[in-house]
Amino acid sequence: MLKEPDTEAAAGAAPHPPAPRRDLRTLPKAHLHLHFTGSMRHATLLELAERDGINLPDALVEDWPPRLSAADEKGWFRFQRLYDVARSVLRTEADVRRLIREAAEDDKADGGRWLEIQVDPSGYAARFGGITEFTELVLDAVAGTSREVGIGMAVVIAANRTRHPLDARILARLAAQYAGRGVVGFGLSNDERRGTTTDFAPAFRIAERAGLLLVPHGGELLGPASVRTCVDDLHAGRLGHGVRVAEDPALLDRVVAAGVALELCPVSNVALGVYSDLTSVPLPQLMAAGAQIALGADDPLLFGSRLAAQYATMRAAHDLSDAQLAALARSSIEASRADAETKAGYSAEISAWMEAEPA
Template sequence: MPRDLDALPKAHLHLHFTGSMSIASLQHLAELAGIGLHDSLVDAEGLLVPPGQRGWYRFQRLYEMARQVVCSEQAMRYIVAQAARDDAAEGSRRLELQVDPSSYAPHVGGLAPALEIILDEARRATDATGVQVAIVVAASRVRHPLDARTIARLAARHAGENGVIAFGLSNNERAGVTADWEPAFRIARNAGLPGVPHGGELLGPRHLRQVVEHLNPSRIGHGVRSAEEPRLLDELVAAGIALEVCPASNVHLGVYREAGDVPLRTLIDAGATVALGADDPLLFLSRLTDQYRLARDDLGLGDHELAELARSSIRASLASEEDKARWLSEVDDWLREPEPSDAG
């Protein structure tokens, strides 16, 4: 019997704010808001797009429907607190939760109050659960790049160990021209915020090169399509750019036909720093530990390889070196535990 993956210490670096909810959480917030939910959001069947079809718009439509229930300070705080509790149950030592505050600002009096609520609840959730909850502020590709500069300036004002820890760019990779977001990332970088933009899931190596050239990332959300061009992958490895790989997301959005097609082992064998993430559990019905279970069951990784993935997630996090050292030691402890016996 293999070791318990929930007990494996790990860091969670790719999780979106609204998408972090469970169906039960969504239903709870919908009831509080007096909002009805479409059957497709609560039918316990994850979004699944056939390979070769454009599934992003279906995904985005469902996400926007879910976001309607996040219409109060209470709802925002609930999401942060529940995300921390969920991560604690899965052995996560650090959660870097990504949010675009402009989506929630109209309900709480503006951008600054929205971010301040989230940061305050992140601190409370850290104390309550023991999981370090850190906030990544992200702009959206489907909005104007000037909006991203506003978001970046807000993030910069709150940059710091107990504030915003990085700046991202999310949503449809096909939208906009990557270079247009370069000024926003420069604003964030000048404030000491690393760049963690999405790239290389819906689009391939050419798009990834644009992300690297113009946004100077420390990590890339997804980046899995770098496996299609070995030279690019080698360059990412040499530059120390970590990849936040979300296997279940890749399959549910039709990037790969089935879990066994996700090129996780190709990335690992090339020396990439890979951090597994759940992306949007609400729509994919797959949480953090499920990504490790998929790596074990569908991609054939053994416990030592899974432990190394957990180490990679910790190293790629933006936690302090002292905290990283402690969590890495805990991964070693997990491996030293004898494998459970099948005997009853």
């Protein structure tokens, strides 16, 4: 004989409504993976292009955000071409200051408390008088914006892996020159399938001797072997992306034990074809392994998604609780280069977010 059901749900009662969720735009967090030109507002891109009569491709106008893929060299070339076109609208010192201010304002609106913006000065040197002059412009704008907007800010100088490793050494010396004066890290960006990562090790040793955090891109377009090289040969303290370390559990355990943080950018991972959809991004596996993770927007101008949206998409894709999201935000703060007192203050704000009743 069948036993009578003893729950309301089994008896046909209406299911309980889902628990209310806290607003992710008010969750205090750090943003550690944001590229300079890629941080530009779409409206600003259109306005500056119109001002100077620059013809933008349809993918940056009517068809924005563009359909992207990095599955092959042609797909990455198209992505890079769009980025270069966007960079061309930055013509004046005022344009640079505006971009930095708007990036800070957008992050603050998304709950950002600390922003480390990444820039390759050589991409702007010709128009702004050289790499030193451009770097000083960026650092001055960052310092002023940080005070005025009320968000902690710092700069990561990044070399381009499609250029000669000697160029990277020049940029590493530049970064070392401004260590402790607004520059907190040295990175390596662009298509990780290009160049030989180990060839950039001398540049990273220059930055390491200056006490800078080493933050190369790796483990996105290439798999775990790329992560291993970045850790072993470049002494990475944080990894730009690094998401595919999930494919090698032993390497993941090693990365966790070493305290190497991962700058995950889920929306751009899917846009570039690294994963088929947001549910495939292996965030739960990385969290379960104890990885230190900072969600980032990468290039909002090209991917159409800013900081809080990274948390929202991962909440939806993986049914993350507010406690798990708060843990991610706390992890982003810990992975930042903010000082200990500043981190403690941000962490207290995260605790207050969790203690508050959901709206």
